[in-house]
Amino acid sequence: MSEHKAKEATLKVYRGDGKEGKFETYKVPMEAGMVVLDAIHYIQANYAPELAVRWNCKAAKCGSCSAEVNGHPSLMCKTRMDHFEDGEEIVVQPIKTFPLIKDLVTDVSWNYRVNEKIKPFTPDESDTKEWVIYQEDIERVQEFRKCIECFLCQNVCHVLRDHEKKDGNEQFMGPRFLVRAAGLEMHPKDTADRLEYLKEEGHIGYCNITKCCTEVCPEEIHITDNAIIPLKERVVDEYYDPLGKMIKGIFGGGKKK
Amino acid sequence: MTEAQTETKPGQRPSHPDITQRKDAWWGEPATIATVFISFIIYATYRVFENNYFESGNFLSPFYSPKLVFDWWKFSPAILILWIPAGFRTTCYYYRKAYYRSFFMTPPACAVDPYGKDGYTGETKFPFVFQNLHRYFFYLAALVLIFLWYDAVVSLFKPEGGMQLSVLSIVMFANCFFLSGYTFGCHAYRHLCGGSLDCFSSCTKAKTRFKVWEFVTKLNEHHMGWAWFSLFSVALTDLYIRQVCTGAASPIVLFQF
Ligand code: SF4
Ligand code: SF4
Ligand code: FES
Ligand code: FES
Numbered sequence: 173m174s175e176h177k178a179k180e181a182t183l184k185v186y187r188g189d190g191k192e193g194k195f196e197t198y199k200v201p202m203e204a205g206m207v208v209l210d211a212i213h214y215i216q217a218n219y220a221p222e223l224a225v226r227w228n229c230k231a232a233k234c235g236s237c238s239a240e241v242n243g244h245p246s247l248m249c250k251t252r253m254d255h256f257e258d259g260e261e262i263v264v265q266p267i268k269t270f271p272l273i274k275d276l277v278t279d280v281s282w283n284y285r286v287n288e289k290i291k292p293f294t295p296d297e298s299d300t301k302e303w304v305i306y307q308e309d310i311e312r313v314q315e316f317r318k319c320i321e322c323f324l325c326q327n328v329c330h331v332l333r334d335h336e337k338k339d340g341n342e343q344f345m346g347p348r349f350l351v352r353a354a355g356l357e358m359h360p361k362d363t364a365d366r367l368e369y370l371k372e373e374g375h376i377g378y379c380n381i382t383k384c385c386t387e388v389c390p391e392e393i394h395i396t397d398n399a400i401i402p403l404k405e406r407v408v409d410e411y412y413d414p415l416g417k418m419i420k421g422i423f424g425g426g427k428k429k
Numbered sequence: 430m431t432e433a434q435t436e437t438k439p440g441q442r443p444s445h446p447d448i449t450q451r452k453d454a455w456w457g458e459p460a461t462i463a464t465v466f467i468s469f470i471i472y473a474t475y476r477v478f479e480n481n482y483f484e485s486g487n488f489l490s491p492f493y494s495p496k497l498v499f500d501w502w503k504f505s506p507a508i509l510i511l512w513i514p515a516g517f518r519t520t521c522y523y524y525r526k527a528y529y530r531s532f533f534m535t536p537p538a539c540a541v542d543p544y545g546k547d548g549y550t551g552e553t554k555f556p557f558v559f560q561n562l563h564r565y566f567f568y569l570a571a572l573v574l575i576f577l578w579y580d581a582v583v584s585l586f587k588p589e590g591g592m593q594l595s596v597l598s599i600v601m602f603a604n605c606f607f608l609s610g611y612t613f614g615c616h617a618y619r620h621l622c623g624g625s626l627d628c629f630s631s632c633t634k635a636k637t638r639f640k641v642w643e644f645v646t647k648l649n650e651h652h653m654g655w656a657w658f659s660l661f662s663v664a665l666t667d668l669y670i671r672q673v674c675t676g677a678a679s680p681i682v683l684f685q686f
Contacts (some may be wrong), residue, residue: 186444193443243450243540268445268542306630308639330536335549360628377553380529381522384539397616397649401522404561405620412561 181253183211185264187223190272195263196220202253208264209237209248212276224275232390235322239276240265245324245388267327280323282338286345289373290353294364309360315398316355318391323348325385325395331378345374347385347395354399357406367410376404441545448543455538463531472664473511480505482674483667486588488597490670491604491663495576510573514663517570520563522616523656564617574612578605593685600669604662611655614648 179202184195198219200211209227216223225248228234232250239248242256242263256262270278325347331337337344345353353370356362370376381404385395393399409416441447449455476483476492483490497509518524529535534543552560581601587593612618623642629635648655672678 188443190442190444240450240540242452245540263450265444265450268442268540272442272444308629309627328539330542330544331549331551333540334536334542334544336546337549358627360631362627375551375553377558378549378551380525380535380551380557382526382529382536384536387539401616402620402624405564405617406625408561408564408617409620409625413564415565 179258181211181256182259182261183208183215183264184261185212185215185223185275186266187220187275188272189274193275197261206253207249208239208241208246208251208253208262211253211262212248212264224273224277226277233320235320235390238267238322238324238327240267240327245328247322247324247390250390267323269327269329269333270323280326283321283323283326283346283348286343286349287352289345289369290349290356291364291366291369293356293359293362295361296363299361303361305360312358312398313355315393316351318393319348319351320391321348322390324388324390325351328384328388329379330382330384331380335378337375337378341373343373343375344378345370345376347379347400349374350376350379350403351393351395351399354403357403367407370403371407371411376400376407379404445542449538449541451538451540455541459531459534459537462527466528466531469660469664476667476671477505477507477511480507482671483507485670485674485680487583487586488601488670488673488680489580489583490667491577491580491601492667494580495573513566513569513573517563517566517612518656518660520560520566521656522563523653525560563615564621567612567615567617567621570612574605574608577601577608581605587685591686593682595680595682597669597673597680600662600666604659604666607655607659607662610648611652611659613645614650614652614655616649616652619645619649 181200181202183198183200185198187193187196198215200214203210207230209225209230212223212225216225225237227237227249229236230249232247235247237248238245240246240263241248241251243265245267248264253262264276266272266276266278270280270282272278326332329344329347331344332346350370353366353374356364357366379400381396381401383396385400386393386397389395473492476490483493484496489496492511493507495510497506502509530537535549536542550557552558581598581604584598584601585592585594619642622645623629623635623638626635626638629639629642669678673680
């Protein structure tokens with residue numbers, strides 16, 4: 173508890189579902205080290221016990237508390253209140269891209285259905301020796317393993333958020349699953365080929381590398397530079413580079429697959 | 430507790446009534462970039478069609494190098510060469526991000542959604558599917574770069590014999606330096622030099638490629654910076670040479686022998 177006279181913060185929180193709702197304004201006393209999730213909990217405890225919010229770790233590690241604070245997709249437990257100006261009105265919205273259940277809680281199950289379409293890790297069955305994997309071979313993949321599935325990148329990606337490419341044969345898999353696919357494709361022990369899926373079903377071509385996913389990722393994964401662009405280049409190898417294919421055909425080389 | 434009922438516009442949700450809730454100057458970056466791009470394009474177009482003041486003694490403007498003069502070509506020789514750097518930059522992953530945001534507003538900034546469900550096809554259809562040919566432009570641009578280094582070296586020699594070091598030569602070398610940092614930090618090159626491999630330790634060749642990839646990755650991390658510095662350096666080098674040609678400026682010889 174701080175010794176100073178308590179300051180007050182003003183929060184404007186969305187209350188309602190996907191069909192109807194409104195923004196309600198609440199006053200919350202500020203405390204040292206407070207984050208937006210604390211303020212939401214204060215509102216729940218003091219004004220609106222039925223306010224729906226999903227959270228778990230309060231340590232930016234479970235990926236549950238994704239929301240939009242003053243229009244910025246962010247983890248509420250990682251967004252400090254002292255980051256705002258004194259007296260500034262703080263707008264808290266649910267993430268936009270997925271169906272809203274209530275208040276700040278959305279149904280993100282679409283993501284799990286997309287995930288199922290990605291061929292899982294497929295090592296060579298005949299490789300029965302003990303695996304020795306060097307750090308330099310696995311470093312790229314390790315970055316992608318940091319993902320906490322907060323789906324902030326899926327939420328901010330304009331292909332899903334604005335253009336709504338979610339269904340049928342126009343489905344865009346989204347940055348989170350491009351990260352997962354990159355982690356598998358670059359794995360030294362994986363033998364599966366996911367390029368056709370990436371191009372034809374996951375529609376990697378819908379991504380126009382405008383980098384919003386990278387900007388919001390709380391794990392600071394270089395989603396665009398290290399996952400999406402390298403995958404786009406692999407798709408180019410396979411589908412858009414006749415010259416390169418010819419040269420590889422004559423001189424050999426290329427990938428292990 | 431005050432309440433603000435928000436109206437639902439078509440295609441929008443009650444939780445997201447406006448194109449964004451961001452309060453920062455999100456339009457600042459795309460607007461600045463658009464202004465700089467347009468200025469550069471106007472300047473470069475003017476210089477191409479000016480078809481004059483590009484060569485003085487052993488100083489040759491980067492817009493006109495390598496100098497291709499043929500009997501059958503009646504227009505500016507710059508046209509024969511400038512499509513290479515222009516194509517290289519237009520299909521560059523960084524510039525794509527910049528102009529998709531600034532000119533196409535897909536999206537103008539993160540979590541700013543002007544469109545709603547529409548016929549967006551990203552880079553899957555004509556003309557943007559041609560972005561996939563970026564690596565061919567890389568090969569050509571690397572070739573042009575050799576000529577620019579050659580021009581810088583030649584500028585050290587006086588046409589009448591002997592050598593000189595001038596500020597203009599230093600500018601030309603600096604331009605080559607920035608252009609090299611830009612060209613060899615290219616995402617397509619990062620893939621070609623080693624990123625396409627899944628295993629870096631498997632054989633000696635892979636180890637060498639890993640070393641190159643590591644270096645390219647370092648350049649690539651600052652690809653945006655290299656892109657801007659080299660754009661300015663190329664325009665300023667040309668402008669300096671133009672001013673020397675018109676007699677408005679001198680190359681400022683520091684010493685000669
Ligand atoms: S870089 Fe691609 S995946 Fe990431 S937000 Fe932009 S369009 Fe979506
Ligand atoms: S990649 Fe980053 S932003 Fe996307 S789900 Fe994983 S942690 Fe969240
Ligand atoms: S509560 Fe776990 S990430 Fe915020
Ligand atoms: S990605 Fe920018 S030059 Fe290739």
